[in-house]
Amino acid sequence: MAISTVPQKMLGGFDNFAARVSESILGSPVRLGVTGLARSGKTVFITSLIANLLEGGRLPQLAAFGQNRVQSAFLQPQPDDTIARFDFESHLDAFCGQKPIWPENTKNVSQLRLSIKLKSHGLISGLRDSCVQHLDVVDYPGEWILDLTLLGKSYAQWSEETLARLGSRDIGETYVKMIKDLPKKASFEETQARKLTQGYCRYLAAARATGFSGLTPGRFLLPGDLEGSPVLTFAPLPPENNSKKGSLWHEMQRRYTAYKRHIVRPFFRNHFARIDRQIVLIDVLEALHQGPLAIEDLRQTMRDILIAFRPGSNSPLGRLIRGTRVERILFAATKADHLHHNQHAQLTAIMQELTDDAACQAQFRGAQTKALSLASVRSTTEDQRDHQGRRIDCVRGIDLETRLQAAFFAGELPSNPKDLLSHARQGAHKWLSSDYSAMRFAPPPHALRQGQGIAHIRLDKAAQFLFGDRL
Ligand SMILES: Nc1nc2c(ncn2[C@@H]2O[C@H](COP(=O)(O)OP(=O)(O)O)[C@@H](O)[C@H]2O)c(=O)[nH]1
Numbered sequence: 001m002a003i004s005t006v007p008q009k010m011l012g013g014f015d016n017f018a019a020r021v022s023e024s025i026l027g028s029p030v031r032l033g034v035t036g037l038a039r040s041g042k043t044v045f046i047t048s049l050i051a052n053l054l055e056g057g058r059l060p061q062l063a064a065f066g067q068n069r070v071q072s073a074f075l076q077p078q079p080d081d082t083i084a085r086f087d088f089e090s091h092l093d094a095f096c097g098q099k100p101i102w103p104e105n106t107k108n109v110s111q112l113r114l115s116i117k118l119k120s121h122g123l124i125s126g127l128r129d130s131c132v133q134h135l136d137v138v139d140y141p142g143e144w145i146l147d148l149t150l151l152g153k154s155y156a157q158w159s160e161e162t163l164a165r166l167g168s169r170d171i172g173e174t175y176v177k178m179i180k181d182l183p184k185k186a187s188f189e190e191t192q193a194r195k196l197t198q199g200y201c202r203y204l205a206a207a208r209a210t211g212f213s214g215l216t217p218g219r220f221l222l223p224g225d226l227e228g229s230p231v232l233t234f235a236p237l238p239p240e241n242n243s244k245k246g247s248l249w250h251e252m253q254r255r256y257t258a259y260k261r262h263i264v265r266p267f268f269r270n271h272f273a274r275i276d277r278q279i280v281l282i283d284v285l286e287a288l289h290q291g292p293l294a295i296e297d298l299r300q301t302m303r304d305i306l307i308a309f310r311p312g313s314n315s316p317l318g319r320l321i322r323g324t325r326v327e328r329i330l331f332a333a334t335k336a337d338h339l340h341h342n343q344h345a346q347l348t349a350i351m352q353e354l355t356d357d358a359a360c361q362a363q364f365r366g367a368q369t370k371a372l373s374l375a376s377v378r379s380t381t382e383d384q385r386d387h388q389g390r391r392i393d394c395v396r397g398i399d400l401e402t403r404l405q406a407a408f409f410a411g412e413l414p415s416n417p418k419d420l421l422s423h424a425r426q427g428a429h430k431w432l433s434s435d436y437s438a439m440r441f442a443p444p445p446h447a448l449r450q451g452q453g454i455a456h457i458r459l460d461k462a463a464q465f466l467f468g469d470r471l
Pocket residue numbers: 036037038039040041042043044045102103104105106334335336337338374375376377378379440441
């Protein structure tokens with residue numbers, strides 16, 4: 001039988017809590033969206049944030065904690081009956097076990113409500129001693145945000161853009177050949193449609209493995225509970241004039257439209273449109289490791305993400321989410337513990353440059369945006385090593401595979417991120433000076449300490465930007 005290692009204080013309900021505080025709720029709940037592509041660090045971020053809020057440790061930059069105004073924090077029953085609960089306890093248990101492991105991959109939307117009881121301040125302090133703010137944290141795959149861009153595109157447009165990108169990449173060759181081999185004005189056959197879809201999905205998987213991020217439809221990479229359904233059986237085709245009912249092109253177009261209507265729209269109406277504050281987690285170090293093409297693709301993806309958050313009011317998306325607009329968006333480069341702190345400013349500068357560029361390209365105004373670099377669970381310590389006659393600032397931790405101590409130096413990040421991005425924008429295939437390495441560390445032993453929480457880097461700063469003003 002598995003014995004939970006999570007402190008009992010963090011488990012179970014707080015039965016009479018809702019009754020005790022019901023008359024002193026502070027404003028409406030803050031709905032915080034946490035997104036990012038697969039493996040960018042969403043689950044680890046939410047788990048560490050919640051554990052630190054519950055434990056009340058290591059959050060000096062979150063003003064309510066820094067000013068000692070937080071009396072307690074509690075998990076509450078999930079308010080939305082139809083959304084899975086974020087499995088906080090199991091994820092935390094994974095870090096805290098004898099042999100700490102990272103939580104399992106999650107592939108769907110989930111949510112958790114945390115309530116924070118605060119000493120009153122300002123005008124209401126004379127009326128009551130304390131008040132409560134609910135925080136609803138929603139975890140959803142970043143792959144699905146990009147589907148928003150499909151709402152404003154016809155099947156012909158989407159196919160054209162997708163085939164242009166795919167055609168410029170070596171990994172797209174097999175799919176290009178598949179569509180070249182199709183007869184002109186092919187008629188529809190289910191086996192053919194499936195074969196094409198499988199070929200296109202193989203391309204998407206290869207593109208993601210090579211570090212590309214702007215890949216649609218999002219459900220083809222992360223189907224959630226829709227795996228194998230007909231609405232996920234279509235693929236891009238070259239333009240066809242006057243396509244007739246019963247043709248392959250016509251049926252693919254019909255399925256693309258059904259995908260938007262039955263999957264994309266409900267997802268955005270039910271989840272995305274209700275978000276107040278958003279964090280987008282990005283594994284910038286991994287994209288650097290993959291090379292300039294991955295960084296350039298990331299730049300364009302970030303622009304698309306921002307357009308999704310602030311669509312024009314006349315666009316199909318704008319009409320869909322009219323009146324509900326996210327107020328703050330934080331772009332965070334994750335896993336900063338892979339770098340010595342001497343290089344954190346450079347990582348943040350790259351994130352900032354990508355964010356500024358995306359905001360400028362998307363003509364994005366209105367919501368506040370910010371960029372920073374963070375580590376949700378600090379898994380390394382800092383070290384120095386002699387290498388080829390030079391002293392190098394590196395980090396040291398436990399290698400996830402071998403479980404042995406290992407020192408790691410990711411590479412020299414440039415002091416001017418503009419150079420890096422413009423090199424990537426020019427279509428370069430390799431970095432000019434150095435290459436960037438990647439590594440996976442195991443979570444640190446005894447990650448959660450009672451009364452102290454989990455060691456992190458700038459998690460509290462991120463929290464302050466995201467919801468500190470509402471506490
Ligand atoms: N060293 C380190 N690794 C992290 C951190 N956050 C995430 N990771 C790594 O990234 C992987 C994916 O994280 P996860 O939260 O599951 O990503 P998700 O798919 O976005 O939910 C984990 O298994 C860890 O290997 C962090 O703060 N520090």
